Structures are given as C-alpha cells and as structure tokens.
Amino acid sequence: MSYKILEKEEIAPSVHRMNIDAPDVAKAAKAGQFIILRIDETGERIPLTIADFDPEAGTVAIIFQEMGKTTKQLATLGAGDVLEDFVGPLGTPADVRKLGTVILVGGGVGVAPIYPQAKAYTEAGNKVISIIGARNEELLILEKEMGEASSELYIATDDGSKGHHGFVTDIMKNILDSDEKVDRVVIVGPPIMMKVGAGVAAPYDVEILVSLNSIMVDGTGMCGGCRVTVGGETKFTCVDGPEFDAREVDFIQLMNRLSMYRGEEAEATEEYEHKCRCGLH
Ligand code: FES
Known part of the structure; x- marks a missing residue:
C-alpha cells in the first residue's frame, strides 16, 4: 500500500x-x-x-x-x-476532557502536536491559553491556526522579533502567578524546554503533562527503543505515551538516549548530502 x-x-x-x-x-x-x-x-x-x-x-x-x-x-x-x-x-491519545483552564505550551516544531490538542481541549469546553515560541519570528509556525483554536494566544521568541523577548516558560510562569486558576499545563517541544518548563511549573498546584519524543523503531511496544523512566518505572513512549506526568519523567536519561545515535545520524546525513551534491539522487 x-x-x-x-x-x-x-x-x-x-x-x-x-x-x-x-x-x-x-x-x-x-x-x-x-x-x-x-x-x-x-x-x-x-x-x-x-x-x-x-x-x-x-x-x-x-x-x-x-x-x-x-x-x-x-x-x-x-x-x-x-x-x-x-x-x-x-500511541495513547491525549487525555482530553473538560477540566476548566488548560495552558498549552509549544516550542519550535513542538507547536505541531499542540495544535490538535488546542482544538480538542476547546471542543471539550475548556478555556485554552496557548503559548507558542521559536528562536525567531521566521521560525514560528501555526500562529494563525493556534489563534483560532485557543481562547488566548501568547508568543515568545528567543531574539524578541515577535511577542515576548524570552522563553515560553516565562509567559507560563506569569500566568501561573496570576489569579487565573489553571487546571493543567501541557508542554511539548525539545526535551530541554520540557525539562525546564516542568521545573518552572512544578511548585504550583497544577497537573503538568509532557509529550515525549524518544527514539522509536517499531512503534508497537516490541523493540524497547523508546523506553523512558517515569516514576521510577520503565515505560514505552510508543504505547504507554507519548504523554506522561512531567514531574515523574527522567529527562536526563531521555536526553542521553536521544544523543546516543547522533554520530551515526550525522554520518548518514553527510553521506546523503554528498550523494545529492554529486547528483546521485
Ligand atoms: S518504538 Fe519499539 S517499543 Fe516503542
């Protein structure tokens, strides 16, 4: 097929x-x-x-x-x-239901998985506050779509070319510090952003979820390639996740496992680009 x-x-x-x-x-x-x-x-x-x-x-x-x-x-x-x-x-679908107010935080291409969640949480009757970010304005994706799918939309860029000059997590913290009663925070983006975001939100009385992007091979729970440690237990991102309780995730192990194949990946990319330059593709 x-x-x-x-x-x-x-x-x-x-x-x-x-x-x-x-x-x-x-x-x-x-x-x-x-x-x-x-x-x-x-x-x-x-x-x-x-x-x-x-x-x-x-x-x-x-x-x-x-x-x-x-x-x-x-x-x-x-x-x-x-x-x-x-x-x-x-994977297991996101646990979307009516909770009240949900903050969705997306960084870089992590905004892509946040978009269907924004639509689903809004459809389920929640107030959805979305915060999206990128290194600069040019790299920001789905701004219009996220605006339409959310009750409120905030933007952050690392260089200040659009919205808040700084991190998405700064905006998240401001909202958590305000009078807004937030029921859940969902963070999706590079592992370091999810780790930092989870750390910033951890002291607040709010549920924090992250969607993990571990290495996957078969995607059906057979190979173990996607294993992560959550709450001291081994979980498979592809069947038990990708969404997990952020307070329980071992982000250091996740980042170490993600960097494990970087050398081989760089070699494969180099070989592919070399063939392209030589007109072999
Ligand atoms: S990708 Fe193989 S077990 Fe999850």
Whole structure:
C-alpha cells in the first residue's frame, strides 16, 4: 500500500507541512497520537506527530523539520509523490476532557502536536491559553491556526522579533502567578524546554503533562527503543505515551538516549548530502 502526498508547503525555513491521503489513519486519529512513515522499502522508519487530521477528507497532516537524512530526503518530495508506509495512529491519545483552564505550551516544531490538542481541549469546553515560541519570528509556525483554536494566544521568541523577548516558560510562569486558576499545563517541544518548563511549573498546584519524543523503531511496544523512566518505572513512549506526568519523567536519561545515535545520524546525513551534491539522487 502506498500513501500519496496531496500537498506540501514550507511553512518556515526547513520546516514543511504535508497533507497525506491516508483515510484509515484520518478516521481513527485523536489528538496526541503519531504515525511512523517510511519513504521507500529500504528507508528508515521515522515517527512524526499528527499535526492535523480530517476524517471526512481522509487526510492527515504532518509537520517536520529537516534534521537528518530521512527528513532531508522527505523534504525533496512533493504533491503527487507517494510514501511506502504511513502507519498509525499510534500511541495513547491525549487525555482530553473538560477540566476548566488548560495552558498549552509549544516550542519550535513542538507547536505541531499542540495544535490538535488546542482544538480538542476547546471542543471539550475548556478555556485554552496557548503559548507558542521559536528562536525567531521566521521560525514560528501555526500562529494563525493556534489563534483560532485557543481562547488566548501568547508568543515568545528567543531574539524578541515577535511577542515576548524570552522563553515560553516565562509567559507560563506569569500566568501561573496570576489569579487565573489553571487546571493543567501541557508542554511539548525539545526535551530541554520540557525539562525546564516542568521545573518552572512544578511548585504550583497544577497537573503538568509532557509529550515525549524518544527514539522509536517499531512503534508497537516490541523493540524497547523508546523506553523512558517515569516514576521510577520503565515505560514505552510508543504505547504507554507519548504523554506522561512531567514531574515523574527522567529527562536526563531521555536526553542521553536521544544523543546516543547522533554520530551515526550525522554520518548518514553527510553521506546523503554528498550523494545529492554529486547528483546521485
Ligand atoms: S518504538 Fe519499539 S517499543 Fe516503542
């Protein structure tokens, strides 16, 4: 079975949004879940969070940043091309229900998984305060969509080119310090941002959830590649998560495991780019 790319757009430098024709995935998808795709039969399997889905149209949107070999190769594809595999939805859906007020914090491409959550929490009757951030204005994604899906939207950039000059977690702290009664905080982004965010929110009387992006291979709980320690126990991100109680997550172990394959990944990327330069692709 193959999956057709219907649309592709570069929404920020090196960040792409693709709409894929995948009716079965679209019908079953819920906020917080992910897919695993493979470009061709020899390709690496990469997990990507579902950035949007339309059960009626049978389409699923993914957003990815060009980082390693596979995402660079994926970025060369466009409308009309097909993917070999597009498996999902995988993972446990986000625990979305009516709670009251929910703060959603998304950093970098972490805004992509936050978007379906913003829609789902709003639909469930919550007040949704979203805080999105990026290194600079150019790299900020889904601002319009997040504005429409949220009750309030705040923006932070590291260089101050848009919104608050600083971190998303500064804005989160200001809200937690205010009179606003917050029931839950959900943080999605680079592991270091989730670790810092969890640390900032920890002293407050609020539930804190993070969506983890550990290394995944099969995505079905068989290989153990995605294991993380949560509350002193080993959990598999692909089936037990990706969402976990932030206070319980061993972020140091997560970051160590993520950096384990960096050398091999750099080599594969270098080889791929060399072949591109030589016209071998
Ligand atoms: S990806 Fe293999 S167990 Fe989770």
